[in-house]
Amino acid sequence: MQTYATIxxxxxxxxxxxxxxxxxxxxxxxxxxxxxxxxxxxGDGNKGFLLVYQSSDGRYAADSWHATMEEAFDVAQASYGITRSEWMAPNPVP
Incomplete structure (x- = not known):
């Protein structure tokens, strides 16, 4: 699945x-x-998007499905206070 943005x-x-x-x-x-x-x-492998999150220690993890990328960003802001300016383009895999 393609990654569009990360923090x-x-x-x-x-x-x-x-x-x-x-x-x-x-x-x-x-x-x-x-x-x-x-x-x-x-991406979800289809036409939707996933907001995926995991704690650094791996103990907490979850995801949520969204029809649009904008909806995923909106949920991240509403649930965790993450602003659009915090998102970065993903690092390419060497």
Whole structure:
């Protein structure tokens, strides 16, 4: 699958545990964990897009399907506060 945009390292606030479910945390939630994630917007192998994210330690991971790339960016902003200017073109594989 083609990768269209990435964020190699971004600290986000989450609630929950790797094996029992987790979700983005509100900015003022004192119980939130701050964990570094890698984010990517990829193709789904068809006409859609995936917003893929995984913690640096590999314990937390998820993805979501989107009809457009813009929708994937909008969900990343709404859920994790990621602005469009944070996304980078992916590094080519040598």
């Amino acid at each position: 190699e390292r971004r600290v986000v606030r989450i609630l929950g545990h790797p094996n029992s479910g987790w979700s983005p945390a509100d900015p003022d939630d004192d119980n939130a964990l701050e964990i570094e994630f890698r984010f990517a917007v990829t």
